[in-house]
Amino acid sequence: MIRLRQKNIYIGIDIGSSSIKVVEVEIGLTGEPILRKASTVKKSEGLKKAISGMRLKGARVVGVVDCQKTCVRQLTIPVMPDKEIIEAIKWEAKDKIPFSLEKSIISYNVQQETEEAGVKKLKVAVAVSPVETVNKVIDLLREVGIEPVSLIEPPLALEYLSRHLNLNKDQTVALIDIGCEFTTIAIVRNNILKFYRKVTLGGSAITKAMTGQWSLDKGRIEISEEEAEKIKQKYGIPKGTDEVLIDEKIPATHLRSLIRPAVERLLNEIERSFEYYREESSGDKVNSVILFGGTAQFKGLDEFLQEELGISVSVGNPLQRMNVAKGAFKYIETISHMFAIALGAALSEGQGINLLPKELKEKTKRTFERAGVEAVVAAVVVTLILTFIGMRLQIVNYNKKINSGNLELKAIVPQLELASDYERIQGEISKREYLIKWILSNTPLWKEVFKELSNIVPKDIVLTEMGMKDNVLVIKGRILSALQNREEVLSNFISALEGTMFKHVSLLSAKMGDQEKEKSEFEIKCEF
Structure with missing residues (x-):
């Protein structure tokens, strides 16, 4: 028999709080992905510029829905007919989701069937997002002529990325995407999302901590937000004593004292998430951390987290095990961690959980x-x-x-x-x-x-x-x-x-x- 798999182009679009990341991934007859093109622009420059040069005709576009009210939860419900599952999810989730389900889109995926005290039950991953948020994303895509085949949330994109990276199935791994304003913490085991938390804290908090005026022994200094961002990217968490001047104006120890409270708040949120997961999973511990997002490149952050958490922490490369076409992106190898969520969205191939409204899902399916x-x-x-x-x-x-x-x-x-x-x-x-x-x-x-x-x-x-x-x-x-x-x-x-x-x-x-x-x-x- 001839087993056939057609070649498809998938576009992953991640619209963050400060930038837009877009990738074009070709998945060929053998299932091996090839990164054909990648693009990142400031959010103010718009989506039209971000998708310039992408092969949109015939491509399947997967967008990422990300706002304060979007969430993913793992629920356990009794085994029941498919048509009854959605109502059971609404009943089970009403006390676990901090906003109304009446004006929300709910999508789910049955992960596995288990047995508890002799009763068969279903482990279900549930994604929920307000209709208003979903419609905003759809309208934004339609403004540039795009009809998405699927909309997913950031932790689900990281889950698909973990499957591509082929992580150790015996290990529990936290994939942490640190953006400008938000941090996504996704804990996976056996390449399945087990826990998700979104933290209102990102790279901009570190920049703001470095911005201001101070009177020091060597005189009064002032650092603007623009200067702080440049220093952050160049030096990270600085090392050295007062004799070492950063950017020829601020002592290393003083700069370190400004940065530390912000990174410690991030550390505390990560530790709280790990502790909550350990309680919910009956003692399962996170074995390692992989950092993604723009702030993942903040020098010294991985070393600081590793020392404080006592486990391996590394900056991730989502392009592992993926071929990259010549000319895909000029600096793709050095900033690949920024494209983690966009790549995960493309690698989902539009399968599984999908936050598109029902009528759009049916239209896309037929096409x-x-x-x-x-x-x-x-x-x-x-x-x-x-x-x-x-x-x-x-x-x-x-x-x-x-x-x-x-x-x-x-x-x-x-x-x-x-x-x-x-x-x-x-x-x-x-x-x-x-x-x-x-x-x-x-x-x-x-x-x-x-x-x-x-x-x-x-x-x-x-x-x-x-x-x-x-x-x-x-x-x-x-x-x-x-x-x-x-x-x-x-x-x-x-x-x-x-x-x-x-x-x-x-x-x-x-x-x-x-x-x-x-x-x-x-x-x-x-x-x-």
Whole structure:
């Protein structure tokens, strides 16, 4: 059987409090991601500039929804039918989410089924965001001509990134994205998000702590916010004594005393998050920390956190295990940590939790499922045409050998002592000529076959696999229609196949499913 995966372009967009980060990721036939382009601009410069040069046509855009009221929670509910889960989530979450669920969009993903005290339960990841916030993001994207296929929250993007980084599944890892105004703390184990917390504290707090006027032994000094930002980026947490002047104006010890309260507040928030997670997870401890975001490059921060937390702390590189196209971004290797959330959004491929309104999700699903069918058929046609071309080249080669053999045979006929030998060789040649003619006459015209298939495959059917042996084509696929229509859709498809160039069409197997969300799959055999 031929297992097919079409090549797609995914655009991840992270609109932060001070900058916009956008990445273009190509995921090819083997599933390996390639970073084609990355862009970051100040938020004031706008999204239009950030997406300039991106291949938006045909791309699947995944945006990030981030505000004070967006949240992700892990809930445990009893096992129940799919249609009842959303109401159970609302009941379970009403005391765990600090805003009204009535005017919010809720999306969930069942992570696993467990058993507690003999009762089967579901572990569910739930994302919630106010409708107003979601609509603002959609409107912002539409202003530049973008219709997103999915909207997710920052911790979910970090979860997808953790899967790509292939972290140690036996370790509990905190992925911490420190932005300008906010810090996202996402704790994952086995590449599954276990805990999330958003802290109203970021790199700007450190900059503001360094801004102001002071009277020192060496005179009065003043540092503007612009100067403080430059010093922060250049020196980080400074080392040295009063004799060491930073930027030739402020002693290292004094600057360190200004910075320390801000980084200690960040440390306290991280420690509180780890402690809360440990209580909620019955004692599980965080084994290591990976820093992302613009403030991750603040010199000395990783060393300070590692010393205080007593565990490994490092600056992350989200481009690990990813190919980077030439010219993707001039300084991508040195600031890759800034693109962690945008890359995670792209790597989600629009799957799983999705905060788009229901009507937009359905519209997007129909559009891309149809495109997926066309791409699969095109890929199969190309594969089989290439195979057929190879067969024809072999046959041409055999013809040349046969013609050469005929010439050689004619040259040695007068020298043959027995006529029977000549007749025997002629018989062998005749058999080979017959075999070649048989191959040519029985080789299907694949281009016509798949052109016919692409015309009769209905929108409610997706072909997933195709294979051919001894002039028998086996087709596997899924039915996307409502539960009550599945048998009719499959019957109509079989009837359509029988009206084409196939001699016999028969159903090998079919699984209709008992519920709307359960997969409906089939396998059909067609003889030429």
